[in-house]
Amino acid sequence: MIQLTHLLCPRFPFLGPYQPMTQYFLHQLIELLGKDIVTTDACEVSPWLTDWRGVFEGKAQAVVRPLTTQQLADCVRLCSKHAIPIIPRGGNTGLCGGATPDASAENVIVSLDRMNRIHSIDARANTLVADAGCILGDLRRAAQESDRLLAVSLAAEDSSQIGGNAATNAGGVNVLRYGMMREQILGIEAVLPDGRIYDGLRSLRKDNTGYDLKQLFIGSEGTLGIITRVSLKLHARTHIRCAVLVAVESAAHALGLMQQVVGACGPRLQAFEFFTAQCLDLVLGHTEGAQAPFGRTYPAYVLIELADTRNEDALMALLEEVISQALEQGFCQDAVVSASMTQLQALWRLREDISEAQRADGPHLKHDISLPIDSIPEFMSSVEQRLRAVVPDCRLFVFGHFGDGNLHYNVSRPPNAERAWAADWEDRVADLVFAEVASYGGSISAEHGIGQLKRRAFYEYKDPMQIALMKQIKQLFDPNGIMNPGKLL
Ligand SMILES: Cc1cc2nc3c(=O)[nH]c(=O)nc-3n(C[C@H](O)[C@H](O)[C@H](O)COP(=O)(O)OP(=O)(O)OC[C@H]3O[C@@H](n4cnc5c(N)ncnc54)[C@H](O)[C@@H]3O)c2cc1C
Structure with missing residues (x-):
């Protein structure tokens, strides 16, 4: 027989003991979905409690891995009945701690990994x-x-x-x-x-x-x-692809290059990615097999990819024409063009392995920001000046989807500082970077979202009226606040 206290809501612990209620909920959950779907063993739950960067960690009483929408709906209905918080979980590559539970031991992580048809x-x-x-x-x-x-x-x-x-x-x-x-x-x-x-x-x-x-x-x-x-x-399918890595003097040169490439290549322009010399050094230092693309170091690099459905020769001719014009106009200092798919992939690795290399390097203060594209060069020099006035020898790693006005403006500890530097400086550096972003009319989150990481900045920089509307929408969908609490709003 179930004791009365077991039925009391864990959200109101003063009404009854917490532990038995949890056990009663878990018992019902397992009865509903079976032990193949519901994991409660602490050792098996533990790998689900941290984020990709290892920055956030939380607690959960169970991980549920449904096979069908109906099973998932049954699980959510039961959680709703007991006011149990649910943390939806995808591939856990999010960079803002959105899929990591908070400190509440009541959390149930719902992973979609088995719903993969x-x-x-x-x-x-x-x-x-x-x-x-x-x-x-x-x-x-x-x-x-x-x-x-x-x-x-x-x-x-x-x-x-x-x-x-x-x-x-x-x-x-x-x-x-x-x-x-x-x-x-x-x-x-x-x-x-x-x-x-x-x-x-x-x-x-x-x-x-x-x-x-x-x-x-x-x-x-x-x-x-x-x-x-x-x-x-x-x-x-744009399977005809060619890429070029262009060495540039500055972000202003990258901007000039971009305007030229957009005009000349139109919809064939698939990507226009930017990274500084510091990012390249990090990748070369941490990635096995990565090779320096040029005989010397340049201040920054742009990776351009053109892609089309046919006619490789025409695409390559277009790329070469654009690059020789950029050389003439002084936007480009040097360039390496991919001559095969293997070379194209090797060039891409120099850009795509930056996040992995940062992870290996230790904690970085990440700022995924967007700006009006024209203001990127000015923003980069003004924010650097302000940062250096406070932490003269911090290390800057700036890269991103330049063509979208999206920079990953990442700051790391000075060469001799302890790893704890990042935690000590996190808020001060974020305030400085975001204030500068706001002054240019940019956004504090371009593509990674808010999660747990950026809630403070979200409340500071987002229009209060828009936040109020978002809260009303949240209230309409989720009046009990069980869906991913502590994230975004
Ligand atoms: C090396 C690296 C490079 C990256 N590059 C980029 C990039 O170029 N552009 C970019 O935008 N992002 C990038 N990211 C961030 C990340 O990959 C994206 O945010 C991605 O979309 C997250 O997907 P995920 O399945 O891993 O979600 P998770 O990390 O599991 O979850 C992210 C958020 O979505 C929620 N969620 C997950 N699944 C569901 C679901 N089925 N229903 C409802 N909510 C759900 C979670 O609760 C959480 O709030 C990068 C990350 C890494 C590690």
Whole structure:
């Protein structure tokens, strides 16, 4: 027989003992879904409690790994009944601690990793429908086998899940040409915080029947519901690719180069990525097999990729023409053009391995920011001046999706400082960088989201009226506040 105290809500511990209630909830959860789906063993739960960078750590009483939308909905309904917080979990590559539970031992982590079926790829309609737990890289390869392109691409694509990409409105390296995740999504299925299933899984290109509710889930970081399935746009496969790594004198030269390349290459411009000499040094120091692209060091580099559906010679000729003009105009100091797919991939590794190299180097204070593109050079020099006035020998690692006005402006400890430097300086450095971003009309989060990491800055820099509206939407979807508490809002 169940004691009365076991039925009391754990959110109101003064009403009864916490532990028995938890056990009663877990007992019901296991009864509902089975031990194959629900893990409660502390050793097995523990790997799910930290984020990719190892910066955030929390607690949870269980990890639930459903196989179907219905199982997930049943789990959420039970959590809702007992007011148990739910932490939706994708591939755990998020950089803001959004998928890491907080310190409450009541948390239940819901992982989508077993919901990983591709339901359809339609090369005529250019659509792909898949479960939220599918790995982005697998979907891109599957689209490629059907001679189509799934446009979102990022360095973590072989770990991140499409549901996580949707929940964070991921950007990546092809935004310049195809837009962010939001622009790739045609339809969404999601489980709401009360366990109802929102069925918006349509593949229509046009549907003006009132508010576009699916947009609310995109970029909501798991705070409004759990995305279970998505319908995505596919594009023509641009398998003819060529890349060039350009050495530049400064961000101002990169900007001049960009204006020229955009004008000359139009939609063939797939990516325009920027990184400084410090980033390249870090990659060369930490990545096995990485090779210096030039005989000497330059202040910064731009990686440009052009891609098309046909005619490799024409694409290469266009690239060479653009680069020789850039050399003449002084935007470019030196350049290496890829002559094969292997060389192209080697050039990309120099850019894509920066985050891994930073992780190996120790804690970095990361600022994923966006700015009006024209203001990037001025921003970079003014923010550096302000930083150096306070911490003269901090190390700066600046890279990112320059073509989208998106910089990863990362600051690390001075050469002789302890690793604890990052924790001591985190808020002061963030205040300084974000104040400068705001003064240029930029955003404190370009593509990584808010999660736990940026909540303080979110409340400081986001328009209070917009925050109030977001809170009303949150209240409407999740009145008990069980869906990913402590994240975003
Ligand atoms: C090396 C590296 C490079 C990266 N490069 C980029 C980049 O170029 N562009 C970019 O945008 N990001 C980048 N990221 C960040 C990260 O890969 C993206 O944010 C990615 O979209 C997160 O997906 P995930 O499946 O790993 O989500 P997770 O990290 O598991 O979760 C992220 C957030 O989404 C929520 N969530 C996850 N799944 C669901 C779901 N099914 N339903 C509802 N909510 C859910 C979580 O609760 C959490 O709030 C990079 C990360 C790394 C480590």
